[in-house]
Amino acid sequence: MTSEFRGRVPTLWQGKGIAQRMTSRLTSGRKTLVIADSEVRIPRLAARPTGIIEMDPSSADARTVADIAARIARRRPDVILAVGGGTVLDAAKIAALALSPTRTLDFVMERAAGEALVFLPDVRPPVDIVAVPTTLGTSSETNSVGILTNARGHRLMIGRALRPRHALLDPENLMTLSAAAVREGALEAFLRLAGASTSAHRSSRARRDAVALGRAILATADARADSLDDLLRLARLSAATQRTAALQGADRYAPRHWYLANEVAFALGERKMAATAAIIAAVWQRICGEDSRWGDRASLEHFWGRAATVLSLPPHPVRGIAELIERWAIARPPTPDDRDVDRIAAATENAWGARRPMLAGLIHRDFRDVLLASAWSDRRGVAHDGPPTRGGGERHGPRQ
Numbered sequence: 208m209t210s211e212f213r214g215r216v217p218t219l220w221q222g223k224g225i226a227q228r229m230t231s232r233l234t235s236g237r238k239t240l241v242i243a244d245s246e247v248r249i250p251r252l253a254a255r256p257t258g259i260i261e262m263d264p265s266s267a268d269a270r271t272v273a274d275i276a277a278r279i280a281r282r283r284p285d286v287i288l289a290v291g292g293g294t295v296l297d298a299a300k301i302a303a304l305a306l307s308p309t310r311t312l313d314f315v316m317e318r319a320a321g322e323a324l325v326f327l328p329d330v331r332p333p334v335d336i337v338a339v340p341t342t343l344g345t346s347s348e349t350n351s352v353g354i355l356t357n358a359r360g361h362r363l364m365i366g367r368a369l370r371p372r373h374a375l376l377d378p379e380n381l382m383t384l385s386a387a388a389v390r391e392g393a394l395e396a397f398l399r400l401a402g403a404s405t406s407a408h409r410s411s412r413a414r415r416d417a418v419a420l421g422r423a424i425l426a427t428a429d430a431r432a433d434s435l436d437d438l439l440r441l442a443r444l445s446a447a448t449q450r451t452a453a454l455q456g457a458d459r460y461a462p463r464h465w466y467l468a469n470e471v472a473f474a475l476g477e478r479k480m481a482a483t484a485a486i487i488a489a490v491w492q493r494i495c496g497e498d499s500r501w502g503d504r505a506s507l508e509h510f511w512g513r514a515a516t517v518l519s520l521p522p523h524p525v526r527g528i529a530e531l532i533e534r535w536a537i538a539r540p541p542t543p544d545d546r547d548v549d550r551i552a553a554a555t556e557n558a559w560g561a562r563r564p565m566l567a568g569l570i571h572r573d574f575r576d577v578l579l580a581s582a583w584s585d586r587r588g589v590a591h592d593g594p595p596t597r598g599g600g601e602r603h604g605p606r607q
Contacts, residue, residue, distance in 0.1 A: 216450050217338070217349055217374045221443060223435055226250045226339050226377035230288055233337050233373055240284035242275060242299040244291030247341050247380070257282050264294035269316065269357040272298050276305035276312055279334075286335045289371070290380075293345030296338050297353040300369045306333035311368060319355050319362040323558035324565065327366025338371040341380045343392025343441050344480075346399070348374035349449040360473045360558060376442040378435040386433065389441065390535040391480045393428030396445040397421055397514075398483060400453055401528075402462025404510035405494055405502030409456045414509065416453040420444055421514035428535070429518055463501050464490040466559040466566055467551075467574060474551045477540045484537040488529040489580040495525055500568045529582065542583035548575055 220229045227250045235253035243249050245261035260275055279287070279302055289299035304312035309330055318325040338348035347353075351370040355362045384392075400417045403409075424444050427437055448454060464487050471482035494502040511524040520527040532539075543551065552574035560566040560574070 217371045219374050219446060221376040221439060223378055226375045226380055229375050230337060234286055234288060237285040239286050239288055240279060240282055241288045242295065244295045244341065247290055249290055250339065257284060262295060262298065264292060267294050267298050269355055272302050272355060275302035279303060280305040284334060286337060288337045290339040290341065292342035293347040296340065296347040300336060301353045301355055303334050303336060304368060307368065315364055319357055323360065323362055325362065325364040327364060327368050330368050332368050332370060332372065335372040337373045337375065339375045339380060343381060343389060344395030344445050346445050346449050349446045361469050374446065376439060376446060378438040381438040381442065387536065389432050390428050391537055393424050393441055394535065394537060395480050396448055397424045398487065399448050399462065401510055402464060403454045403456060405507045406456045406458040406461035407503035407506050408458050409506060413452045413455045416451040417510060418513040420447055420453050422517040425514065426517045460565045461502065463566055467555050467577065470551050470555045474547060474554065475540050475543060481538050481540055484532045485539040485583055486577060486581045488525050488582055489577045491525045491528060539582060539584040541585045548578045551578060
């Protein structure tokens with residue numbers, strides 16, 4: 208059902224017009240099913256596809272994935288062409304598990320009903336997926352992560368069965384993104400590097416790769432970043448976070464801000480990066496205050512001190528990230544009320560904290576303190592020693 212796929216990363220194709228050329232080539236003579244955002248243009252194929260499934264990413268959830276999976280199981284394609292942002296690519300990757308002979312999809316759905324993090328059985332992808340991203344920053348086209356939204360929250364799944372076979376980076380598919388969406392995507396890619404860099408257990412190569420990519424992302428996004436060359440460069444840099452040593456390390460849960468932002472986004476119905484922009488400075492304040500449960504101060508300062516100099520941002524990570532979010536006008540949610548704060552704190556502890564390895568040792572009051580110190584859109588300042596901040600993509604998993 209799938210071609211030989213021994214590599215750890217997909218084959219990456221990049222350039223202006225590459226989506227049109229390569230989708231035609233990669234689907235020629237093969238039974239092809241298209242899964243696409245209903246608002247995007249589908250690249251022309253070599254032959255008529257066996258079916259086209261259009262979806263609205265704003266309402267995608269476990270029921271959407273189950274419906275797509277049922278249609279995949281009926282059609283049994285040789286290749287799936289997934290076109291859209293991270294939500295669409297994730298849905299296609301998870302739904303494609305319907306073709307796995309080991310009932311992997313049933314396992315995922317059942318585990319996700321009770322667990323926030325699901326590790327898949329170590330099996331090969333059951334079908335070739337050609338991923339064509341139309342947003343920046345998620346890296347879903349190159350990683351082995353998927354997000355499934357059910358009644359309990361955004362559930363994280365990890366396994367090589369979710370990794371696409373081909374990734375097509377075409378700046379023509381990114382031309383309609385607003386300047387705000389481009390910078391939000393760039394921030395997502397940058398914070399993926401920064402989150403991994405809060406771990407003390409990193410090789411010198413991982414540190415170098417993270418800094419080099421972080422500097423390049425900041426420099427490119429801080430300019431206008433509206434040309435095809437700039438858009439392609441940001442897409443390549445986001446993909447490179449998954450294709451270099453930048454995220455490697457012994458601590459697979461190092462981007463600990465992600466788990467809290469995940470619960471904020473679900474509880475408030477916000478985009479993941481809006482939620483992240485609100486809480487990141489408060490989380491880094493804990494790290495810089497040497498609360499090692501959130502991360503290692505020296506490692507974060509090493510990364511920030513080398514990456515942020517490209518924009519002359521403040522050398523203190525907390526002040527610096529707050530200024531970057533302000534400078535790029537990243538949208539943030541309004542201040543949650545006390546009931547929402549308690550609900551988010553409880554959900555975070557239940558899903559990720561306490562005795563769980565993701566946020567080990569962190570409990571309700573820790574998350575509540577961070578949320579109360581966060582920078583919401585209608586509130587001035589965060590609880591740190593830097594200047595006050597003024598209120599003004601999609602989401603994705605932390606690593607892999």
